[in-house]
Amino acid sequence: MSLLQNLPSYSTLFGAYASLSGTVTLLQSTVNLVPQPIRNFVWSQTQKYLLTNHSSSTSTFKIREFYGLERNLLFDAAKVYLPNLPSASLMKVDVARVRSHKNLSFALCEGEREGEREVVVEDTFRNIKVTWYLIRSQNQVKNFRENPFISSSENSYFELCFNSQNRDEVISDYLQHVLNTSASLTQKDRELRLFTYPSKYESNWTSTFLQHPASFDTIAMEPDEKQKIIDDLKLFQSSKEFYQGIGKAWKRGYLFYGPPGTGKSSLIVAIAKFLKYDVYDLDLSSIRSNSELRNVVLSISPKSVLVIEDIDCYKEVQDRSKKIGIMNNDPPLDTGKKNKGSACTLSGILNAIDGLWSGCGEERIIILTTNHKDKIDPALIRPGRIDKQIELSYLKPMAFPELASNYLRVRDGEHPLLEEIKGLLEHTEVTPASVAEELLWRRRCSVDHALGEVVNFLKRKKMEEVKEGTGTLAKSNRRKSKRRKSSQY
Numbered sequence: 318m319s320l321l322q323n324l325p326s327y328s329t330l331f332g333a334y335a336s337l338s339g340t341v342t343l344l345q346s347t348v349n350l351v352p353q354p355i356r357n358f359v360w361s362q363t364q365k366y367l368l369t370n371h372s373s374s375t376s377t378f379k380i381r382e383f384y385g386l387e388r389n390l391l392f393d394a395a396k397v398y399l400p401n402l403p404s405a406s407l408m409k410v411d412v413a414r415v416r417s418h419k420n421l422s423f424a425l426c427e428g429e430r431e432g433e434r435e436v437v438v439e440d441t442f443r444n445i446k447v448t449w450y451l452i453r454s455q456n457q458v459k460n461f462r463e464n465p466f467i468s469s470s471e472n473s474y475f476e477l478c479f480n481s482q483n484r485d486e487v488i489s490d491y492l493q494h495v496l497n498t499s500a501s502l503t504q505k506d507r508e509l510r511l512f513t514y515p516s517k518y519e520s521n522w523t524s525t526f527l528q529h530p531a532s533f534d535t536i537a538m539e540p541d542e543k544q545k546i547i548d549d550l551k552l553f554q555s556s557k558e559f560y561q562g563i564g565k566a567w568k569r570g571y572l573f574y575g576p577p578g579t580g581k582s583s584l585i586v587a588i589a590k591f592l593k594y595d596v597y598d599l600d601l602s603s604i605r606s607n608s609e610l611r612n613v614v615l616s617i618s619p620k621s622v623l624v625i626e627d628i629d630c631y632k633e634v635q636d637r638s639k640k641i642g643i644m645n646n647d648p649p650l651d652t653g654k655k656n657k658g659s660a661c662t663l664s665g666i667l668n669a670i671d672g673l674w675s676g677c678g679e680e681r682i683i684i685l686t687t688n689h690k691d692k693i694d695p696a697l698i699r700p701g702r703i704d705k706q707i708e709l710s711y712l713k714p715m716a717f718p719e720l721a722s723n724y725l726r727v728r729d730g731e732h733p734l735l736e737e738i739k740g741l742l743e744h745t746e747v748t749p750a751s752v753a754e755e756l757l758w759r760r761r762c763s764v765d766h767a768l769g770e771v772v773n774f775l776k777r778k779k780m781e782e783v784k785e786g787t788g789t790l791a792k793s794n795r796r797k798s799k800r801r802k803s804s805q806y
């Protein structure tokens with residue numbers, strides 16, 4: 318009863334309602350006078366303030382590019398994940414169209430000024446709101462080349478801000494969600510990258526898209542040899558548990574050796590494409606110390622092919638006890654490649670390939686190439702360090718049909734000249750590159766004409782070899798006479 322008595326009258330209530338709705342309408346129309354971009358700005362700043370300045374209720378994770386000396390996979394995942402969020406339309410992005418890539422390329426923009434916080438994007442995951450920032454470091458020019466003992470990269474980094482109450486879910490579920498989503502996005506339209514060290518502008522790995530057209534379909538090799546390589550790669554890729562079980566780093570080392578133009582670089586590309594791994598091409602002559610080499614190797618991502626081409630050209634890994642040509646009586650091969658020096662030592666290089674550092678980062682292929690296997694210090698290519706040595710040699714008879722099929726669309730058994738060419742290749746030393754060149758120029762001619770020209774080319778080569786005493790026939794004659802002489806004593 319007393320409660321009813323204390324209630325305000327209808328007229329008082331109506332008056333209060335009228336004045337409230339009048340105030341709201343006035344406020345609304347005042348706000349409407351403010352242009353939309355300014356309203357958006359004020360709203361985003363308020364959110365930003367609420368999320369970041371109340372340290373008691375906001376948690377912040379800093380996600381750097383490197384953790385210690387290793388790449389931070391979460392940083393890489395965020396770079397893929399964020400531009401693909403629906404709310405990413407609010408982000409500032411760098412857009413580019415480069416020759417090496419068929420689609421437009423997008424990259425996240427850093428803050429304009431050093432240390433500036435650039436809101437990248439807001440994300441909601443199971444009702445948890447998070448905000449990502451990409452921040453340009455104060456000391457971006459510093460890198461691990463200048464300070465090899467730096468504990469983390471000084472490049473740009475992400476900050477991930479969220480309400481502290483959600484800390485556990487962010488750790489246990491959200492970050493895993495970012496990693497998983499970026500992995501599936503990367504798998505979907507993955508274009509392989511070619512990293513080089515050092516780049517023109519930075520002492521760090523920089524990359525472009527891997528554009529080389531070679532693949533296992535285009536490489537002319539004896540079919541059995543090619544199949545063996547493919548089987549080896551398949552076995553490697555499916556052997557994670559096996560490597561863990563035997564306590565060995567999950568990596569495989571190859572040495573490709575043979576004359577120039579026999580397909581060593583092409584095979585590297587074919588392997589990378591087959592495994593869907595990025596290629597890291599390292600020039601040792603630019604490395605200034607063992608510790609720099611260690612950092613460079615540690616910063617390579619898993620699922621990658623590390624390549625050191627023409628390894629014999631580095632003085633540090635040359636076998637000083639041997640001189641080329643002495644071993645097999647053949648004249649040394651003039652490859653036109655000069656000796657290079659590196660500031661790292663043989664033991665530094667061995668550690669990079671096989672030591673403690675190489676064990677960090679799994680699923681990795683290491684490929685060394687050389688034109689002079691005899692010149693290399695045996696320690697570098699001993700079993701365990703280099704698991705498989707693959708000779709890429711002069712064009713073999715059974716490999717030619719592959720070239721003919723790629724360049725002229727003629728299959729084995731479809732043309733009589735193919736057999737004649739195979740016969741000539743039994744006794745002639747020509748590189749796949751030189752025969753490929755012959756075919757390339759005649760790809761618009763008739764098959765008869767193109768194959769006829771290959772026959773003429775091989776006959777010319779054979780005559781030159783006879784005249785100069787080189788080639789397979791001359792070599793086997795030399796070996797025979799050497800055997801005869803030694804049996805006389």
Ligand SMILES: Nc1ncnc2c1ncn2[C@@H]1O[C@H](COP(=O)(O)OP(=O)(O)OP(=O)(O)O)[C@@H](O)[C@H]1O
Nearest residue numbers: 535536537576577578579580581582583749750753
């Ligand atoms: N086995 C092959 N099958 C098909 N094409 C080949 C083969 N070998 C070489 N070629 C052709 O020759 C070109 C040069 O080959 P590549 O660069 O792979 O040789 P390389 O052995 O790496 O030479 P180098 O020792 O000088 O680096 C390739 O672009 C390709 O067109």
